[in-house]
Amino acid sequence: MEWEVVIGLEIHAQLATKSKIFSGAATAYGTAPNTQACAVDLGMPGVLPVLNKEAVRMAVKFGTAIDAHIAPRSVFARKNYFYPDLPKGYQISQFELPIVGAGHLDIELEDGSSKRIGVTRAHLEEDAGKSLHEDFHGLTGVDLNRAGTPLLEIVSEPDMRSAKEAVAYMKKIHSLVRYLEICDGNMQEGSFRCDANISMRPKGQKEFGTRAEIKNLNSFRFVERAINIEIERQIDILEEGGTVNQETRLYDSAKNETRSMRSKEEAFDYRYFPDPDLLPVELTSEDIEEIRKTLPELPHQKKERFTNSFGLTAYDAGVLTSSRELADFFENVVISSGNESKLAANWVTGDFMAALNKAGIEITKSPVSAEHLGGMIQRIADNTISGKIAKQVFEAIWNGEGDADTIIEKKGLKQITDSSAIEAIIDEIIANNPAQTEQYRSGKDKLFGFFVGQTMKATQGKANPAQVNSLLKKKLNK
Amino acid sequence: MSLQQSDIEKVAHLARLGIDPADMPEHIKNLSSILDLVDQMNAVDTESVMPMAHPVDTAQRLRPDEVTETDQREQFQAIAPQVEAGLYLVPKVME
Numbered sequence: 001m002e003w004e005v006v007i008g009l010e011i012h013a014q015l016a017t018k019s020k021i022f023s024g025a026a027t028a029y030g031t032a033p034n035t036q037a038c039a040v041d042l043g044m045p046g047v048l049p050v051l052n053k054e055a056v057r058m059a060v061k062f063g064t065a066i067d068a069h070i071a072p073r074s075v076f077a078r079k080n081y082f083y084p085d086l087p088k089g090y091q092i093s094q095f096e097l098p099i100v101g102a103g104h105l106d107i108e109l110e111d112g113s114s115k116r117i118g119v120t121r122a123h124l125e126e127d128a129g130k131s132l133h134e135d136f137h138g139l140t141g142v143d144l145n146r147a148g149t150p151l152l153e154i155v156s157e158p159d160m161r162s163a164k165e166a167v168a169y170m171k172k173i174h175s176l177v178r179y180l181e182i183c184d185g186n187m188q189e190g191s192f193r194c195d196a197n198i199s200m201r202p203k204g205q206k207e208f209g210t211r212a213e214i215k216n217l218n219s220f221r222f223v224e225r226a227i228n229i230e231i232e233r234q235i236d237i238l239e240e241g242g243t244v245n246q247e248t249r250l251y252d253s254a255k256n257e258t259r260s261m262r263s264k265e266e267a268f269d270y271r272y273f274p275d276p277d278l279l280p281v282e283l284t285s286e287d288i289e290e291i292r293k294t295l296p297e298l299p300h301q302k303k304e305r306f307t308n309s310f311g312l313t314a315y316d317a318g319v320l321t322s323s324r325e326l327a328d329f330f331e332n333v334v335i336s337s338g339n340e341s342k343l344a345a346n347w348v349t350g351d352f353m354a355a356l357n358k359a360g361i362e363i364t365k366s367p368v369s370a371e372h373l374g375g376m377i378q379r380i381a382d383n384t385i386s387g388k389i390a391k392q393v394f395e396a397i398w399n400g401e402g403d404a405d406t407i408i409e410k411k412g413l414k415q416i417t418d419s420s421a422i423e424a425i426i427d428e429i430i431a432n433n434p435a436q437t438e439q440y441r442s443g444k445d446k447l448f449g450f451f452v453g454q455t456m457k458a459t460q461g462k463a464n465p466a467q468v469n470s471l472l473k474k475k476l477n478k
Numbered sequence: 479m480s481l482q483q484s485d486i487e488k489v490a491h492l493a494r495l496g497i498d499p500a501d502m503p504e505h506i507k508n509l510s511s512i513l514d515l516v517d518q519m520n521a522v523d524t525e526s527v528m529p530m531a532h533p534v535d536t537a538q539r540l541r542p543d544e545v546t547e548t549d550q551r552e553q554f555q556a557i558a559p560q561v562e563a564g565l566y567l568v569p570k571v572m573e
Contacts (some may be wrong), residue, residue, distance in 0.1 A: 026547030033564035038547040054543035141565030282537035
């Protein structure tokens, strides 16, 4: 039988506020355990949560960016369960009335077409602490620094039909929250993580199958692998005539398998109810408009502008707008190059990004500034250097030897465009290689490459290649 | 609405409450009568009334995003049953 997978994602994005969602404790990552866990985060008796204005603003910003309905009135609810990293015995979340309602965004598929993915809702909630299970004489250590960090949980519609689509959607949300500057997107530190709901159905069937939820996927690669391995597991069960259990599973990246979280076998009954400590959050349409006005140019808008005004291919525009930092860098290169946008796109997506990847450096820490790269591109465009020599210049800029003009001057890399100089060199080469000249003239065309090579060697690669070609043809065909 | 003993046991377990079996009939009676009151309220036509999320009919006050809390780990951990390396220690919980 042919099977179809149905995937929905729940993405947790930590909001980049300075303080927690309901307390004035700091949210910085990597500080000593429990030094940022105040009485409110610890769930001490008698404390009162007070909502962080910035967390609300960030949630609304996200909502307006995906054309979602923003609730004029949203309500916080208690989600009740017992776990040591949740000291109150409940998580403050939103249930019936989330702050962000239905919205959508478009993902690009491999064949170049695009697909609209629905976002069911996005709600505000508090993050839990961290449990450490090793080395405490059989006990569990609890660090509550993360408890109370604001989270935006973004719930998608079950609109994705392959692991690749799920990853494309997750990348899109990742790029969006970073464009909006509401989440740092750091997956290693857990600022951006994802749960996947996966079910199978015979192709063509309308009803959904029973789904399993895979928890805590914290890299794009793991999401893709975990979904594919879960698809195989469910198909195996179904083809043997079995049924998939509705359950929560964990992905083990070391073994590349998903397994049931046994402790959660007892069905969860969260008994949500409105949190009496918090009043409804009310937003006027003016409040919402005010926030909408702060939206930056969004990735898809930027991509469209890059294709239209820079004449880039959709692919290049997609790569260059994948992060705001890269897009800004590229635009600065274009300006410094005197609007050589295509050459700039080739260099940024080619040698420049390859060098960053090879060195494992983020673009924000690039040793080559946009101004220096743009300056070099300008010298390619005005024929001061050839594309080949430019690679040498680029390397020198990377190594901190100065800007392109300084390097070209110091190393004498200026392209030779004086045709009489090139002609003199060619004459000498022809005189020194009578046998090859003879063979070429009697029809051995392949030897043309030999003469080009000799000329470039004699000029240390500085001769203008197009000029060399036409002068050689002229001289050899005499 | 009349609750069964198993209903009381279930909600008590979810809330991690221990119940003295001797008190069970009392709990069944009290909780059932609360649900009777809910039934009575359900009979009222509330079609045109917006549900309240809170008895106080006002909106949430928002706090500026500022760090106002300082590290008081020493004081908090002084009253914890067991701590080590800055962590609160609790009976083992494993997935």
